[in-house]
Amino acid sequence: MRKKGLKMNKNQNNENDICENNESYNKGHIKRHNRLDARTITNVGLAVALLIIGSAISIPIGPVPISLQSLVVLTIGITMGKRLGVMAVTVYVIAGLVGLPVFAGLKGGPQYVFAPTFGFIIAFILAAYIVGAGYESSSSVRRYASLAIATFMIYVIGTCYFYFVQSVHLGNNIPFAKVIQLTVLPFIVGDLIKLHVAFCVGGKLKSILSANFENVN
16 A cells, blocks of 8 residues: 555656646747747848838839839848748838838828839739748759749739729820830849849848748748
8 A cells, every 4th residue: 555655646746747847848938939929020120121221212213213122022032931021021011001101202101002103012022922932942043033033023013003003093095015114124134133132142141040030930
């Protein structure tokens, strides 16, 4: 009976140890999760700030200004991954639509959805996702291809949106070839340079910052 009692006490002690270990693990997991949330918010906020700066640095050469927005978007996709990249760009878009002057030319507000250039801003969300997904691969070819595809999709969505707003909302009878001349041709060389800069610099930044995002994406 004495041995049996000792055995029961030993089992009970083991159960108590297991419960304490589980409780400690749960507390540590919650604290770690909270730290990740705080770090995520900080990094997303920093990305949004960079997008605002990239928008502010613009050169008006026509209906579509030259800015650093696309370079920042590509770099965000590289360094933050598809999930956080999309989150950061989406927050930027929402901030502009609620009225903050974060778009090119320090513009913003819900009426901006009727601006012919708003399609390029919408396309930034998809571009961040494409680049983030592409950089999940270790292949340099796939990474570079994701940057090229993202840039191409910005052109496609932005140009089609520009044409739609001009034709339907504003009632301007503008040929699609003219739209391409206004929204694509003047930017090809500059965007190719941005693409290459993002590829060269973004990869190094991703290596430096990967520890910040490896458990978040």
